[in-house]
Amino acid sequence: MSVLVAKAVGLSAVRGEATSSFVARLAAVNGLPCADLLKDLGLATRHELNPCTREVLLNARGLGLLATLAGREETHLRRALPTAASLPVASRARPARLGPWPAGWTVLAECAGCTARRSDGLPPAWLAVRASWQACVRHGQWLHGADPAQHISLAGLAAVVEAHQRRMRLERRVGPYARALLADALQVAGFWWRCRQMGSDTVWAARERTLGLVRRPEALPLVVYPEAVTVAEAMAVHERQRCWGRDFDNGAPGWVSRRWIRWVGERLGMAEQMAHGGYRALLTWTMQHRITTPVVARLAQKAPPPGYRSGQMQPLEPHRPLPEALEDSSCLSWRLDGPVTSLP
Template identity: 30%
Template sequence: MFAVPALSGADDGSWMEVRSADSRECIMAEQRDERLGRRRLHLRLRFLAGESTGSYVTRLAARNNLPVEGVLRSMGIGPMLPVEPQYTEMYLSRYARERLANLAGYTVAEMQKRLVGLRDEFLMSDGDKDDWEWPWDARAGYIVQACSLCAAQRGTRSPAWLILPDPWHVCLRHHRWTDNSRSTQHPYIDLSNLKDVVRAQQRLNRLGKHLGPAARWVFADACSILVRSGYLEDPARTEEWAALAKQLGEQRVRPLAQLSRLSLLTQDLAWLEVRRLYGELGQADYREWLERATRRHGFTFARPLKEWHSQHQPLSRGIPELFSDQSPPSNVVRRATGHELPSCLAAVEELSCLPWVRLPNTMDRLFL
């Protein structure tokens, strides 16, 4: 935890109010000091893909040998609470976002591209009196630990944290699985001997590049089908998974045990969906798909596959624009597909057109 520095009597008076909130002290500035935050800090910081704003601000302060409170003062006014980024996401006002970009030495557009939490949809309301906040829970997404080797390559030895739509992350470069368990004894799971998990993530990545925004709702539907089949209830089907579950807990191991099946389901759904969205799905291919998919995955998947199949009939006119740089309007997509265009942190339960969805790991705060 970061300690709040004491106020000295020689202070210029801009810091004047100390109040208690939920048994924690908050230091509020009477007004913003417009001189602060206009010049960048001495040392710039390399970005981590998917990093949370709170993690980035914490790393930026450490990179420049400053307390986090010092960086926050240069970003505007707000509560100086000793919150660490593994607990929640940090949200900024437009003013604080501009100041943070100045301090970091990047443009606002560059910061928005690299840090999801700085995009307009996650900004604080213009009516808020503070310039940042650390809510008890992230408004969207999960806080997941970053691969420590990736973080080290970007100049940090302390843990870094990502904000992701799912409660896990697979680093294909270093073959590591991280999640939101906050375990200090086992901060990651080594995938060196879990090749099926690596191949499953590679498969999902390829589908994401091929399907674009549709890949996310296809994955959401695959999650829902997996749940409905009952396959989800038995994650440790081999001695290998049972041993890992005994060491780390069944709930933490469950997503790894399910990922291979989940990626194969996603691949089969994607085969039909991409042809449907391009308007190239004929009735013969449509009918044959259900028999082929049921045979491949087994009888327990028959009913949920049939339900999904009935909701994804061939379109008389596809929407190939979905795969171009200019996506069609959301209402067009919703009317044709039954799905919403996914936002960057949309959870699978928000995207699936099926009623049974939950993630293989449904517990957000495993560290409590």
């Protein structure tokens, strides 16, 4: 296969696909070894192309070559392949190189329903994500790990599918900062789960019974996901007010808005549990996200402009710079995969 061969079979990339996965499937649809296609990208290698362990890194020239080989526009590949424009290539002279996956990225097997829907007979795609899991809303699957057998059906868990849709809307509305807020919200919900607070004995216990994964830490993000998205949405409201030096609901100037914490409890339908201990995790978060503008200066500020609640936000402290991976984005001291013994 060559960029000059007009009879090459084109291929569209799957949204979120790893570049190495796309290269492997493009080679497969043309009946070629991956090494032949990589050679056309200026990359000579004898190694098998395994998307789970290695990624094809492209510079601008390499992306143009791949687009020509695939018979697609560069803009399509930039939109569909998340690493195509975000991972650096060491040498400008070489259009491509093959390297190990950097920290912060996880490779997940594509949902089986998505593979079957394409009906092209090609191998499943591999997805490059900035978290250790992903949800497929179309087919109701929770993707976790490189083995498709590890995928979890979301049948009977409509709240999880609806929460993922709300998360996508939040990210479109807030921008990249939403990733940090979701990371914080997951840590807060994880704290509640480990300390048996909030929904541990009610909604989360019911969800665990549906999954058949009772008190299993590896299922924690899935179990608490709907409530974590609700908390992330509330955190976005808090942060929009904070960036203008204002407390939630025009509360009195101070470090912590207890009105906001009560409001979160009401949104979760867990106001009583919030008042009886659940507030502590959110209190820690608000201390990390307190308003530092002096009170006199805050009172002298003009009102925010119309429409300030709808635009994307720039990351605020303590989330500067903003890490790429979801699991690395939280400002809280505990993590989902570790024990929670105390709060500062």
